[in-house]
Amino acid sequence: MKRRMTFRQWSANNPFISAFLHNKKAIVGLGIMVFFVVVAIFGPLIFPYSPEIDYANYLAKPSWQHPLGTDGLGRDVFRQLIAGTNDVLLVAVLTATITISIGVTLGLVSGLVGGFVDRLIMLIVNVFLTIPSLPVFLILAALFTVNDPLSFALILSIFNWAGLTRAIRSQIISLRERDFIQICKVMDMSTIHIIFKELMPNVGSYILINFILVMKNAITGSVGIMFLGLAAFEPTNWGAILITAKDFGALFIPAARIWLLAPIACIFSFQFGIILLSSGLDEALNPRLRKA
C-alpha cells in the first residue's frame, strides 16, 4: 500500500519545490503577488467603491471612514485603488498570456523547422525589435479606443513578443542537437511528444520567469499610456488615478499628497513583488545559480 506523503516530505523530495521554499526572495515575492490577487478578488466585495461625487468632502485627511483620504471630487482613494487592482492585474496577466503564446509558438516553429520559415520569422522579429515601441504604443492607444483590458493587452503584446521569440528559438536550437532529442528522433517519436514531453520541461522555467517579467512590462506600459491620458478607461485604474491627481494639481497641494503617492506606492510594491519572485524563481530553477 502506498503511504500518504505529507507536504513536508513531498516538498523535500521535489528538488524544485524545496529550492523554491528555501529561497526567501521567491517566498516574499509570491506573498506580495498573492496579496494583490486576493485584494483584486475580494477587495471590492468588502470595500465596494461608489463613484458618487461629494464636493463637501474633497481632499479629506485620512480617517477611519477614508483610510487614505478622498480625492479632488470627494471620492474615497483607498476604495478606488482596490477597485483598480482588478483591471491592472487583468491587463498584466492577459498581456503576459498573449505575449508568451505568440513568443513560444513562433520560437518553437522557428527553432524546429529552420530553413526559410526560420529566416522569415527572424526577419520579422528583428524588425519589431528595432522599431521603438513606446511611440507606437502611444499611437495605437490614441487611434483605437482602448476601453477594455483585452484590447489594452493586445496593444501591449505587439512589441513584447519579439525578444522572447528570439530567446526561445536560440534555446530550442541548442537543445535540438542534444542527445536526448536525437534519441527521440531515432526512435521515431512524434513531434508532439518531442515538443511537450522533451523540450517544454527544459524551457518551462524560462517561460515562467518571462511570464512574470512581461507582466511587469505590461504594468509599466499600461500605466504610461494611462498617464498620458490616451486611453478611455475606468477612472479607477491606478494610472488613471495618478493622472487625475496630477491634472488636479496635486503636485502643488499638500493636502493631495496621499492621493498622488498612493497609486505610485501600489505600482511600486506590485512590481517589487514581481521582481523578487522572478529573481527568486531564477535562482531556484536555474541550476547554475542554485546555492549548494
Next chain:
Amino acid sequence: MKKIGKVFTRFWAILREIGYRYRYMWQRLGLALVTLFFTTIISFFLVRNIPGDVILSYAQELAIQRGITIEEAMRLAVQILNYDPEANIFVQFFEYLGGLLRGNLGSSMYVLDVTVVRVIRQTLPWTLFVASIALILSFLIGTWLGTRLAWRRKGAEEIAVSSYIVVSNSIPDYLFGLLLLYVFAYTYPIFPTNGNYDIMTDPGINLPFIGSVLYHAALPILALVFTQVGNWALMMKGSAVGVLGEDYINAAKARGIPDRIIVKKYLKKNAMLPLITSLAISFAYLFGGSTLMETIFNYPGIGQQFASYIGRLDYPMIQGILFFISSVVIFVNLIADSIYSLVDPRVRRDA
C-alpha cells in the same frame, strides 16, 4: 580583349572578397533598410486615417488667409499636406515616399506653417542632450558597479548593490521622475518645474547659459540614470563573471600582475565588449521613451512635442515624428552592430 577580361575577373574577385569579408555588415544594412521600409508603411497607413473634412477645413483656412478661391486652396492643401484623399492608394504611397526623399516629412494640419522638420530642428538637440548624458553616466556607473560585483562576490557591498537593483527596477522611470519632480521641484523648490533653460540667459557658449541648461536637465537625467544603472550593473556582472573564468585572467594572476591592473586592463575591457550592442538598445529606449519623461518634466524635447501632437490627433505631425524617431533608432542600431563587428572579429565569422 583577353586583358580586359582579366582585369574584369580581378575586379570581380575583389568585389566578392569585400562582399564576403563584410557580409555581416551587409546583412545588417539590409535589415536596417527593411525595417525602415516597414516603418514607412506603418506611418503611411497612419495618415490614411485622416478624416476628409479636416483637409477641407484646412483649405478653407488657407483660402481666407491668402485670399484665393476654395478650389485653388484645396489644390494647395493637397500639395502642402502631400496627401490627396481622392487618389489611388499606390499613388498616395509613392507621393509620400517622394516627399520623404525630398526631405518633406509633413506639416501640421491644424496650424499653418508648422512642419515636422522645423519641430525636429527646434527640439531634437534637447532630447539628444538628455538621452546621451543619461546614457553615458549610467553606462559608466553601471559597468563600474558590475565589475566590482563580479570581482568581489560576497559581502555587504553585494547585498547593498543587489537591493538597489531590485528597488530601482521596481519603479517605472517616469514615475521616479514624477517623484523627483514632486520632492525637489514642488515641495522643496530647488530645481525648476519646466523648460530647458532660463530665458534671461543668452543662448550660446557662455557659462550662465550652460549652467542653466544643466540645471534644467538635472532632474530628468537623474531619473533616467537612477533607473538605468541597475540594468547595466547586472549585464556587466554577467559578462564579467564569464570573463573571470577565462584562461588569460588566471595566467595574469599567475604572472603576479596586480589586481588593480587585472581588473582595469583584462577584466573590464573584455567584459565591456558585448555591452556595445546594448548601448544602442538602451539609447533607443531612452530616445523613444523620452515622450513620457519630457511630458512629466515639461521639457521641450521631441518626445514632449510628439505626445502633444498625439493628444491633438495631428496625423501628419505624428507620422513625421514617428518616422524620424524610428529612423534615428534604426541608424543607431546599425552603427552599434557595425562597431561591434569591427571590434570583435568573432561576430563576423559567426554570421
